[in-house]
Amino acid sequence: MPGKTVPEEAAPGKTVPEEAVPGKTVPGKTVPEETTVPEETQAAAPGDLQEHFEATIARGARIEPRDWMPDAYRATLVRQIAQHAHSEIIGMQPEGNWITRAPSLRRKAILLAKVQDEAGHGLYLYSACETLGASREELTSLLLAGRQKYSSIFNYPALSYADVGTIGWLVDGAAICNQVPLCRTSYGPYGRAMIRICKEESFHQRQGYELLMTMMRGTGEQRAMVQESVNRFWWPSLMMFGPPDADSPNSARSMAWGIKRNGNDELRQRFVDMTVPQAEALGVTLPDPGLRWNAERESYDFGEPDWSEFTAVLRGEGPCNAQRLAHRRRAHADGAWVREAALAFAGKTALATAGADHD
Amino acid sequence: MSYEAPASDHGDHDSPYEGLFGGDSDHWAFGTDFDDPLAGIEAAIPDGADPRALAQYCLMLGDDALVLSHRLSQWCGRAPELELDIALANIALDLLGQARLLLARAASADPSVVPPLPGSSDGLPSPVPAEDALAFFRDDRAYRNAWLAEAPNGDFGQTVARILLFATARLALLERLRASRDAVLAAVAAKGVRELAYHRDFAARWFVTLAQGTEESRGRVTAGLAEVWRHHDELFRAHPVERELAGAGVAVDPADVAGEADAALATVLAASDLPWPRVPQAGQLGGRSGRDGAHTEALSPLLAEMQSVARAHPRGRW
Numbered sequence: 001m002p003g004k005t006v007p008e009e010a011a012p013g014k015t016v017p018e019e020a021v022p023g024k025t026v027p028g029k030t031v032p033e034e035t036t037v038p039e040e041t042q043a044a045a046p047g048d049l050q051e052h053f054e055a056t057i058a059r060g061a062r063i064e065p066r067d068w069m070p071d072a073y074r075a076t077l078v079r080q081i082a083q084h085a086h087s088e089i090i091g092m093q094p095e096g097n098w099i100t101r102a103p104s105l106r107r108k109a110i111l112l113a114k115v116q117d118e119a120g121h122g123l124y125l126y127s128a129c130e131t132l133g134a135s136r137e138e139l140t141s142l143l144l145a146g147r148q149k150y151s152s153i154f155n156y157p158a159l160s161y162a163d164v165g166t167i168g169w170l171v172d173g174a175a176i177c178n179q180v181p182l183c184r185t186s187y188g189p190y191g192r193a194m195i196r197i198c199k200e201e202s203f204h205q206r207q208g209y210e211l212l213m214t215m216m217r218g219t220g221e222q223r224a225m226v227q228e229s230v231n232r233f234w235w236p237s238l239m240m241f242g243p244p245d246a247d248s249p250n251s252a253r254s255m256a257w258g259i260k261r262n263g264n265d266e267l268r269q270r271f272v273d274m275t276v277p278q279a280e281a282l283g284v285t286l287p288d289p290g291l292r293w294n295a296e297r298e299s300y301d302f303g304e305p306d307w308s309e310f311t312a313v314l315r316g317e318g319p320c321n322a323q324r325l326a327h328r329r330r331a332h333a334d335g336a337w338v339r340e341a342a343l344a345f346a347g348k349t350a351l352a353t354a355g356a357d358h359d
Numbered sequence: 360m361s362y363e364a365p366a367s368d369h370g371d372h373d374s375p376y377e378g379l380f381g382g383d384s385d386h387w388a389f390g391t392d393f394d395d396p397l398a399g400i401e402a403a404i405p406d407g408a409d410p411r412a413l414a415q416y417c418l419m420l421g422d423d424a425l426v427l428s429h430r431l432s433q434w435c436g437r438a439p440e441l442e443l444d445i446a447l448a449n450i451a452l453d454l455l456g457q458a459r460l461l462l463a464r465a466a467s468a469d470p471s472v473v474p475p476l477p478g479s480s481d482g483l484p485s486p487v488p489a490e491d492a493l494a495f496f497r498d499d500r501a502y503r504n505a506w507l508a509e510a511p512n513g514d515f516g517q518t519v520a521r522i523l524l525f526a527t528a529r530l531a532l533l534e535r536l537r538a539s540r541d542a543v544l545a546a547v548a549a550k551g552v553r554e555l556a557y558h559r560d561f562a563a564r565w566f567v568t569l570a571q572g573t574e575e576s577r578g579r580v581t582a583g584l585a586e587v588w589r590h591h592d593e594l595f596r597a598h599p600v601e602r603e604l605a606g607a608g609v610a611v612d613p614a615d616v617a618g619e620a621d622a623a624l625a626t627v628l629a630a631s632d633l634p635w636p637r638v639p640q641a642g643q644l645g646g647r648s649g650r651d652g653a654h655t656e657a658l659s660p661l662l663a664e665m666q667s668v669a670r671a672h673p674r675g676r677w
Contacts, residue, residue, distance in 0.1 A: 335439025
């Protein structure tokens with residue numbers, strides 16, 4: 001599933017979304033929280049610890065949970081990994097919506113297994129966060145309260161079975177472009193989780209592409225369904241890489257810390273260059289009249305996404321923002337009695353065991 | 360067709376596209392590949408078995424699995440915990456895998472059970488495989504599942520109670536079906552026994568946890584059990600087709616495994632400190648029930664949703 005690490009969206013915990021709008025200044029914008037945290041704590045940090053941390057980053061080695069790390073580094077990681085985990089969980093919804101209508105038993109098995117994998121990815125990532133001292137419960141509360149984000153792509157609806165294929169091909173494809181460099185991110189547990197996730201994501205991408213290929217060999221209606229789906233998802237997929245680097249204020253520090261390894265624009269270009277030949281093989285047209293090969297750059301030129309739409313979705317005005325959160329809140333509330341029962345039962349069992357030990 | 364990812368200097372993890380069009384199938388979930396699921400298994404009809412009866416029997420076992428798998432898939436993204444979401448999807452996937460094998464066997468034993476589909480104007484046959492024609496183009500009256508499988512999910516407690524009852528009965532049945540004279544049924548049963556042992560274990564652990572957890576969870580799981588228990592007796596009532604094939608050494612008479620299944624259920628109830636349920640059994644319709652194609656109100660809306668996309672594109676390829 002789309003494990004969308006969208007560095008920029010993921011970034012500002014308390015940042016006003018408008019910050020992300022290219023070329024637009026927002027009066028009175030909130031200072032990103034991580035810049036406020038570190039000052040005093042870091043002043044107290046022994047210089048040799050800070051030096052050791054920086055040296056570790058500089059030689060490309062990994063920071064592990066028991067290593068000293070600056071508070072701002074920890075906070076940035078928690079925010080980014082949590083956003084990624086939330087994206088996996090919220091990302092179960094658009095495709096999950098089609099499980100009960102999958103048009104063949106084989107597709108039903110593939111889709112159910114894929115959505116199940118997304119839940120698994122969420123689990124790995126929440127576990128990686130726990131190594132930084134943030135519990136799954138706490139992060140879930142932040143998500144449900146709307147205080148942590150998830151990838152904006154999931155605020156778009158899945159409206160036909162072709163969308164199941166397109167989400168695999170384009171959304172998972174963009175997610176992979178974002179995430180593959182994270183396999184070498186500076187924080188060990190995150191990088192290791194990403195290796196496993198990327199393997200599964202690339203598998204999902206292949207399945208999505210294969211569904212579209214099969215549909216293109218089907219009826220005229222099916223081919224039209226694929227094209228219509230690609231038309232809707234192309235631009236939102238490009239937005240998954242975040243705003244242009246010039247408008248991405250947190251990128252530079254994340255790069256310096258080795259959390260992030262490539263700029264938004266570089267990753268977006270890489271995605272376009274990979275996707276165009278795939279679209280040709282599939283027989284669909286990408287909805288960008290400006291898309292053409294640039295022999296000089298040896299890359300494709302392409303048009304500018306509508307960044308005002310991006311920021312609107314980011315501030316909660318996408319087609320499905322309210323629906324996605326409401327679904328998650330309802331599932332969480334409906335399951336509260338089960339989680340309480342499991343805790344109570346574990347408590348009784350532990351008491352009984354302790355009692356037996358004393359006999 | 361092949362596509363090479365642009366040359367990259369980003370190291371070994373940077374080429375996730377390499378296998379995009381390739382043939383590496385190591386990571387495919389069970390039942391998601393293109394292989395014939397019955398390849399390599401002796402498909403001849405055993406001597407003395409009526410192929411039409413065998414097909415009906417496969418539909419009974421297959422529809423139970425298909426319809427309950429569908430119900431469990433409705434939990435996806437809604438379970439009380441991520442771990443439970445994953446576990447319920449696992450059970451749904453196992454049952455879906457069993458259903459596919461059984462529907463394919465029904466079609467191979469008696470092709471006349473497969474609903475006819477429109478061919479194309481140029482005379483090409485329908486592209487829909489038999490298992491999908493049976494799942495998506497068969498009307499509710501032709502489904503042979505027991506009522507327990509089609510009942511709505513209810514809350515998590517009721518879902519756990521349903522899995523417990525279903526998996527306990529089906530496990531007892533499949534354990535004996537491993538000795539079927541039909542090689543396909545024997546193979547399906549051998550695979551299914553391992554899966555159902557896990558389903559029963561999952562359900563039993565959660566049943567006891569909920570029964571012994573909080574006052575609320577005990578109340579809910581007890582109510583859920585009473586709800587699903589109305590379909591207990593149907594699971595062990597033999598249809599003439601089951602009796603006929605049991606006599607031929609091909610099927611198992613469900614009445615023969617009732618004692619064993621009830622003993623397992625009694626163990627779970629004892630661990631839960633709950634009495635054997637005393638609830639009225641759901642009555643039949645003029646002597647007919649799920650195995651005869653008579654169903655509750657729950658089945659046709661379930662099928663209407665499940666079959667909607669497939670029926671909108673009867674010549675579609677998926």
